Amino acid sequence: MFSKIIAQEKINKVEDLIDKAEKVVIVTHVSPDGDAIGSSLGLYHYLQDSGIETTIIVPNEFPYFLKWMSGAKDVLIYEKYADFAAKLIEEADLIFCLDFNVLSRIKRVGELVKESKAKKVLVDHHPDPDAFCDVTISHPEISSTCELVFRLICRMGDFEHMSKASAEAIYTGMMTDTGAFTYNSNSPEIYYIIGQLLLKGIDKDYIYSKVYHSYTPDRFRLMGLMLSERMKIYEEYGTALIWLDKKDQDRFHSQKGDTEGFANLPLNISGITFSVFLRQDQEKDMIKISLRSQGTFPCNTFAAQCFNGGGHLNASGGEYYGPLSDAIDLFEKTLDEYAELLINNKNNLDKK
Ligand code: 5GP
Ligand code: MN
Known part of the structure; x- marks a missing residue:
């Protein structure tokens, strides 16, 4: 029971x-x-x-x-x-x-x-x-x-x-x-x-x-491009940013669901405890944001503060209306505000 x-x-x-x-x-x-x-x-x-x-x-x-x-x-x-x-x-x-x-x-x-x-x-x-x-x-x-x-x-x-x-x-x-x-x-x-x-x-x-086990070869090629050329690591913060613009997705005929799970990928890197994925929407003039964390870092608070979003402590999302480069700037600015929380979370997890 x-x-x-x-x-x-x-x-x-x-x-x-x-x-x-x-x-x-x-x-x-x-x-x-x-x-x-x-x-x-x-x-x-x-x-x-x-x-x-x-x-x-x-x-x-x-x-x-x-x-x-x-x-x-x-x-x-x-x-x-x-x-x-x-x-x-x-x-x-x-x-x-x-x-x-x-x-x-x-x-x-x-x-x-x-x-x-x-x-x-x-x-x-x-x-x-x-x-x-x-x-x-x-x-x-x-x-x-x-x-x-x-x-x-x-x-x-x-x-x-x-x-x-x-x-x-x-x-x-x-x-x-x-x-x-x-x-x-x-x-x-x-x-x-x-x-x-x-x-x-x-x-x-x-x-x-x-x-x-139902993905297309194109999804894997898109993932390859993203991980090799569209990823930035902020080592001291244990953070990774990944992004895809509309052109990247069009190139690999990306369909609904093809980017599912991408936000989690950088968490596979040793020392990365916060991962953020920015994806330019293929139809609307909008950036979709997915955030993932390990430990106690509050993704949902971060998403609410800069991307009008929400969700769970370790998995959240939001939206940004504007160019991808502006969304990245906003993310980086906000990341600095969370420096202490990020460093503490990373240290706590390292100790485990
Ligand atoms: P995903 O990154 O898989 O789209 O979403 C992860 C979690 O974040 C979802 O379970 C959902 O609760 C939350 N989420 C995603 N997008 C949004 C959004 O635009 N607004 C809010 N409030 N929550 C979101
Ligand atoms: Mn759910």
Whole structure:
């Protein structure tokens, strides 16, 4: 068994809302990752199997290495079907908001969710959620929203009814949000839950392979270019900066998801405890920023301060509207302000 992390009162409320619901919509954050799609599909299968009409709506396209999941083809992409998505959100009687903490993270879908008369339930693990839902299940100490969805279904007494498809989706997000259980994954209960998912018949090696062994040669060439020519090391700060402009990505026909995981790469270098990846967006006039750290260095505070972003202590993101060179200047200026924290974090980790 595992501990009762989610308050009983919240479980009861969600159970009651599901009992009354006929049309459910699940929404998750922009540029959905494995945890966003995994938690949405995990819950989607559970609700569909319970006979409830359910639709997942995502703000924009999600990566090809998540498309193998059962139900992925039915995920509605707001950017492509805005009117239909708006109608579903308006007509829903219950909306689940998964893997995000503020409505701005779902872009224009956020306005529709805000206006909808549906009851709303948040299930998320990002710190400091806004109060826009009727039930807020927020646990930053849990490493994935997928784990929270698993806990929710079990606590509603429905583990027996969880399908293999639901279990597969849940495992996928637990895996991707912990870098295949290489960070944020020391809680023994994670492995108890994996045991339960295996009992549902999932093949974890197959899932790993589907997600991490599905890249194109072009992705590898792009990665090679980046690591050899687009990386700067700030040794005294234990920091690495990597970047890609639009031309670099066009050269290697980069598609959605091709740069996934790049932000983590410099952490493989001995002595690097903070890694920042700046990627010029291929469509919008915007720089997408991904930040990763080891130890106690707060990526989320850094992202909030200079890139209007947020996220977790060790993994965060943000956006910058302006030229790539200006984003790099801003990053370097801010890095100096964090000198003491960076040096202390590096020294603490060196001692370990
Ligand atoms: P990634 O670098 O993989 O895009 O995002 C890592 C984490 O940072 C995500 O789990 C998400 O919580 C957070 N994040 C990414 N982009 C943004 C952003 O633009 N704003 C905020 N508030 N958080 C972000
Ligand atoms: Mn997540």
